[in-house]
Amino acid sequence: MxxxxxxxxxxxxxxxxxxxxxxxAPREKFAAVPADEAQLIERSRLTNSLHMELHRLLRMVDELAGRGIEDHLDPPCVDIFTRAKEEAELLQRMIRAEIRSHVGKGKWG
Ligand SMILES: [Zn+2]
Known part of the structure; x- marks a missing residue:
């Protein structure tokens, strides 16, 4: 790598x-990535892609829950949609922070 x-x-x-x-940049600008770092990047690719897929799904949950809240059939339904929206937003923020920390630690490639 x-x-x-x-x-x-x-x-x-x-x-x-x-x-x-x-x-x-020309070829001379490239440096070999140390084996241990390359291994960490490889290993982190699966986790990063899982995080990104989960983030995509949570965005859908967020949107669906928002529609449910707007629909406003009855309080128990709104409670469920509100909770789903809050949890989806929280998890999305956690995932973004985690990915940011992976990038900072070089666990990205
Ligand atoms: Zn470049």
Whole structure:
């Protein structure tokens, strides 16, 4: 795994690319990512994608619950929708914070 010194783009392969596809930096700007760091990035990809998928689903819960609250059939229904919306919002914030911390620790690729 190789990282562009210009923009942080990660390239997988035995050699760095001719030019960075993201920022156009030449091959010399690429440095090999240490094996332990590369392993952490690989390992974190699954978790990060699970977080992102869960975040997407929670956004749907948030939206559905909002529609239920607007519909306002009766108080017990509104209670459920309100709780679902609150929990979905909380979990989305937690996921965003977690992903942000992964990025900070280099657990992203
Ligand atoms: Zn680059």
């Amino acid at each position: 190789w990282r562009c010194g210009g923009c942080g783009y990660l390239h997988e392969g035995s050699e760095p690319p001719e030019r960075c596809p993201k920022c156009g």
